[in-house]
Amino acid sequence: MTHDSRKFLQPEAISRISRLEIRARHIVEGILSGMHRSPYFGQSVEFVQHREYVAGDEVRNIDWKVWSKTDKYYVKLYEEDTNLRTTIVLDVSESMEFGRGPLNKLDYASTVAAALSLLLLKQQDSVGMITFDEAVRGRAPQRSKQSHLLQLLDTLGKQSASQKTDFYSILTQVAEEQTRKGMIILISDLLADREGLLRGLSMLRARGHDVLVFQILDDEELDFGFTGTTKFEGLEETGELICDPRSLRDGYLNAMETYLEELRRFCARNLVDFQTIRTSDHLDAALLHYMNRRIGMKMPARG
Template sequence: MPPEAVSRIARLEILARNVVEGFLSGLHRSPYFGQSIEFVQHREYVPGDDIRRIDWKVWSKTDKYYIKQYEEETNLRTTLLVDLSESMQFGSGKLSKYEFACQIAASLSYLLLRQQDAVGMVTFDAGIRSRVPSSSKQNHLQGILTALDAQAPAKKTDMGRILGQIADEQSRRGLIVLVSDLFADRAGLLKGLKLLRTRGHDVMVFHVLDDAELDFNYVGTTKFEGMEEAGDLICDPRSLREGYLAAMQKFLEDMRHSCARQMIDYQTIRTSEHLDAVLRSYLTHRLGMRNTA
């Protein structure tokens, strides 16, 4: 592996570790998540549970009843789906959408492996570009980071077909996390997400967008270069801003409502945001899975 690739992977690993450890350190000081990260080992007692599984040590400290959960009950199988289509190249700031998606995937992977959960990854554009099989081994992070670094966004995407393929292949139920700008055929995308839910998977969508895509704060005559076979456009962006922002808002609302109807967790993520927002959303979802189990 070239030295520059080794350096990039090492930086991504350090970033993931720092983000996750810093986030968890703050989480332990916050009452928001109650038992904080320990939730993967306990759940609150509900009538009908076997009282022999109550953790009396926890009761003595909290005066609340918690049930011990064993490894096969708590370990989660997560598959990260990372969009590698050409539109993910775009970035008006320090990071492109794909670079930010890599940070999301790295941080979530580090968190999952830290909790001894199994994580796998698929990158895709029009087809599947790479696969990293699911594993809970601590050294598994290197395989995920290496796969992320080896890719460069290109081509269009056929997200409906990709999600359908994942649904067919994933016979064991788990959590599917899609990290994408969702610039794809809307009907195919929603059909694919619905199919994943129909097959029993929990689904989270991190909708990654650049600030410029959300705010459209361009001034002066500007050339917009089309991606994924779209043509170029030279214009005064002020004449387009109102219509563009209305269309973008409708796009976001449609995705939010469509995901809500399928009980899919959806969150718009700006590339300028701190990754804490992603981790907090993930843990909130995990708590919800525990409480409805």
């Protein structure tokens, strides 16, 4: 056993991973119990759904029972035909350590990543993971076996926030590594270089990836509810400031709303799914709303 692997068997590391798994499983149970019935959950591991026949499809996959009823050709899609290849890209930079609630942003974001991993593995999809700040700090390959969850949790459990964020170089690396079209899920507070972030997301979309962005923010970052003389300590080497926060509140909130609106508009134009989540939000409810919206987009239109 290597020195590195022994490090991750320390009691505090095991405890962190166990808490992540427990939270993730609780959240997923709530999501699945609240899901509308769909061909993406709760069906057999083989047959998934029908699709209208197009030239080049295997004749052996035509469902003749459907043809006898509709006089139209439909093929059966199986699990391997709809299997997603997903990469979860998690920001572990220093700004993610901020938080005044039970979970800071990094803990909350890690729980999001764990819950999504469990959901995707339950539907037989391949899931990989990259954690990053200004460089890649951890990774797990794409695999679809249920047992792969442990490696994904290991990748999450051994990370600690450090350094600055470099969205462009990381998303460029992800784009170069993921040569097959798939799903890229970015989880971050997005409080870093705006231009690099937007260029990186544009690159992923140009290469045909389905891109999802979860922005994780603390209530104080959205509401700026500080009172009295306060010392603000900037994360990621941004210095300190002592002031009366009331003098900053209006300007701060205007700047934050301008930035969020720019993100929303950019993502809408580029067909990037975007959602801001507060660390005070019940995560199962937030993800249930999001997953129902995703499934609604994927469900075939009924004629």
